[in-house]
Amino acid sequence: AQSVTQLGSHVSVSEGALVLLRCNYSSSVPPYLFWYVQYPNQGLQLLLKYTTGATLVKGINGFEAEFKKSETSFHLTKPSAHMSDAAEYFCAVSGEAAGNKLTFGGGTRVLVKP
Amino acid sequence: DSGVTQTPKHLITATGQRVTLRCSPRSGDLSVYWYQQSLDQGLQFLIQYYNGEERAKGNILERFSAQQFPDLHSELNLSSLELGDSALYFCASSVHTGGALGNTIYFGEGSWLTVV
Secondary structure, eight states, rough: EEEEEEEEEEEEETTTTTTEEEEEEESOOOOOEEEEEEEETTTTEEEEESSSSSEEEEEEGOOEEEEETTTTEEEEEEEEEOGOOOEEEEEEEGEEEGTTTTTEOOOOOEEEEE | OOOOOOEESEEOOOOOHHHHHEEEETHHHOEEEEEEEEETTTEEEEEEEETTTTEEEOOOTEEEEEOOOOOOOOEEOOOOGGGOOOOOEEEEEEOOOOBSOOOOOEEEEOOOEEOO
């Protein structure tokens, strides 16, 4: 079975400050890891994903995440927050044995203060 | 725009009723997934179809059923609706299913269901 834990259901950052969203996973098979963003009243949009290879993954809108197998983590960062980053962010895991379905964390809502 | 189309966008219905949510996957995608998003349960995987066949089943109630048609569109049927079924229902699609390297799953904008 696979599971995802996102630490902090709400994060508040100042505009221009570092955004750090934490994600830890559990998986009995090699994981594929994803970050999705959900803007108000919209669907989920893929920010980035890790499958194999380079452990530092760059995504859209200046976000990146690093896969750390030893820590079972896949934290999401952005060096400088923008007002448009206010949204809810979901970490997810999938694996070959799981039929490629995604298992999501509880989500982290990001508030950006001017 | 992800290319995944869901209808209707909003639906209000009474308890005990039955509704059908429809999904058209991205062109070329063979796999369709249904997810439920609610405040108390978060994002829950319901069911997956691949090229017309059920591939994986998650936390889907017996009152709910789904199918994928030969043209690859999918429908999620919700019956004997209860207040607790009020949620945002997402359809998503991907090219392949298990065995592929974590291929991207694209989500539609969801169907908001309110049961009153």
